[in-house]
Amino acid sequence: MNQDLVSYYKDRAKEYDKVYLIPEEQQDLAEATRIFQELFFQKTVLEIACGTGYWTEQLSKTARSVLATDINESVLEIAKRRNTSGKVLFEVADMYRLTTETKYDALFGGFIWSHIPLQDLDNFLHKMTSVLKPNAVIAFIDSKQVMGGSHDSKSIKETDDQGNTYQARNLENGTTHLVLKNFPTQESLIQKLSKIATGIKYIDLEHYWIVSCKMKAQQ
Numbered sequence: 001m002n003q004d005l006v007s008y009y010k011d012r013a014k015e016y017d018k019v020y021l022i023p024e025e026q027q028d029l030a031e032a033t034r035i036f037q038e039l040f041f042q043k044t045v046l047e048i049a050c051g052t053g054y055w056t057e058q059l060s061k062t063a064r065s066v067l068a069t070d071i072n073e074s075v076l077e078i079a080k081r082r083n084t085s086g087k088v089l090f091e092v093a094d095m096y097r098l099t100t101e102t103k104y105d106a107l108f109g110g111f112i113w114s115h116i117p118l119q120d121l122d123n124f125l126h127k128m129t130s131v132l133k134p135n136a137v138i139a140f141i142d143s144k145q146v147m148g149g150s151h152d153s154k155s156i157k158e159t160d161d162q163g164n165t166y167q168a169r170n171l172e173n174g175t176t177h178l179v180l181k182n183f184p185t186q187e188s189l190i191q192k193l194s195k196i197a198t199g200i201k202y203i204d205l206e207h208y209w210i211v212s213c214k215m216k217a218q219q
Contacts, residue, residue: 004177004179005115005179005180006071007177008169008171009051011171013052013075014078015172016051016052016078017052017078025208028205028208032141032208035210036058036059037059039212040059040062040063040106040108041063042062043104043105043106044067044104044105045059045065045106046100046106046131047107048069048070048095048107048108048128049069049109049110049111050069050079050090050110051070051075051111052075052078052079053078053081054082055108055141059108060085060087061085063087063106066084066089067091068088068091069090069093070090070092070093071092071094076090076092096120096124096127098128098130100131103136104133104136105132105135106132106137106139108138109141110142112142113142113182114142114181114182114184115182116182118164125193125195129215134218135217136215137212138212138214140210140211141208142184142208142209143181143183143207144204144206144207144208146206146207155181156181157178164180164182166179167181186202186204193213197214198213198214199213199214
C-alpha cells in the first residue's frame with residue numbers, strides 16, 4: 001500500500017472514529033449495517049483495511065468468524081478493544097500481499113476502494129481471488145461526492161496522469177496530508193468487478209455507495 005496513505009492513517013488513528021458520528025450520515029450507516037449483517041450471516045469473512053474496527057464489530061454480530069486485517073498496527077490496537085464476541089482474529093497485513101492457507105467465503109472492504117490507485121484495481125481484485133472460495137460473497141462500501149459535504153467536488157485538490165484524485169486533509173496534530181480519494185461511477189465499479197464476479201448489485205445511499213457480488217465459480 002502507498003506509504004503516504006499508511007502514514008496518514010497511522011497519524012489519524014485516534015481521531016478516525018469521529019467520521020462515524022456525523023449526524024446526517026447515521027441513517028446510511030444503519031442501513032449499511034443491516035445490509036452487511038444479512039449479507040455475511042454465518043460467513044467466514046476476510047476484512048481488508050479494517051482500520052479501527054467499526055465495521056469489524058458490526059460484521060461479527062452475524063458472521064461465523066472474521067479475520068480483520070490492516071497494515072497499521074496502531075489502528076488494530078484500537079480495533080481490538082471493540083466488542084467482537086470472540087469471533088474475530090486481528091492480523092497486520094498488506095492487502096496487496098495477503099498470503100493465507102485458508103480460503104474465505106466472504107470478503108469485505110469498508111472505505112478502501114477509493115484509496116486504491118485506478119491502475120492497480122485489476123491486480124488488487126486478482127489478488128483477492130486467490131484468498132476466496134468460489135462463489136464467495138464480496139462487498140464494498142465507500143463515500144459518494146455529495147454537494148456541501150466533506151467529499152464534494154471542491155474537496156479535490158489534485159488529479160494525476162492516471163485520473164486518480166487527491167484531497168488535502170488536516171489532522172488534529174496540525175499536519176496536512178494529500179490523500180488519494182477516488183469516486184468511482186456505478187458503471188466503472190461494475191466493469192471492474194465483472195472480471196471476477198457475477199450477480200453484481202449496486203446500492204445508492206445518500207452519502208455512500210455499496211456494491212455486492214459473488215466471485216465466479218472458476219477464475
